Amino acid sequence: MEPINNRMRELRKALGMSQLEFGEILHISKSGVCDLEAGRRKVQDSHIVMLKDWKKNGFVINEEWIRTGKGDMFDKLSLDKILSDISFGNDEFIKDFIEVYAELDASSRKALQEIAYKMAERIISKKEKGD
DSSP: OOHHHHHHHHHHHHTTOOHHHHHHHHTOOHHHHHHHHHTSSOOOHHHHHHHHTOEETTEEEOHHHHHHSOSOSEEEOOHHHHHHHHHHSOOHHHHHHHHHHHHSOHHHHHHHHHHHHHHHHHHHHHHHHTO
16 A cells, blocks of 8 residues: 555544545545545546645645645644635625725724634633533
8 A cells, every 4th residue: 555545534634534434525425535545546636736725724735745644634724825815715704704805994803803802712712611
């Protein structure tokens, strides 16, 4: 079995995904993921492309790690990459939000930040209470 097949299994487990969920990202069946992890199926470039563009919680999967095992499994998304994705994406809400934020004066920005922090505190508190 190729080491890349082992890395695919390791990656899936690190993401906390079932073979079915991982297969949805790769556009293959659960049995296809099983074959891939067991080395009965080769990892295709198309699989790597689908994975390297997958983002979660501010991190992306490191393509070099998938291919060679070098480096870390995940890379932190750079601000340039995030802004590029927003700029060329089709999420009009986020584009509008950023434009409106840029038009705010300093005190309005501060007020918005305070609201966001208080909301985050409330969400954390509810999770800790089990709500």
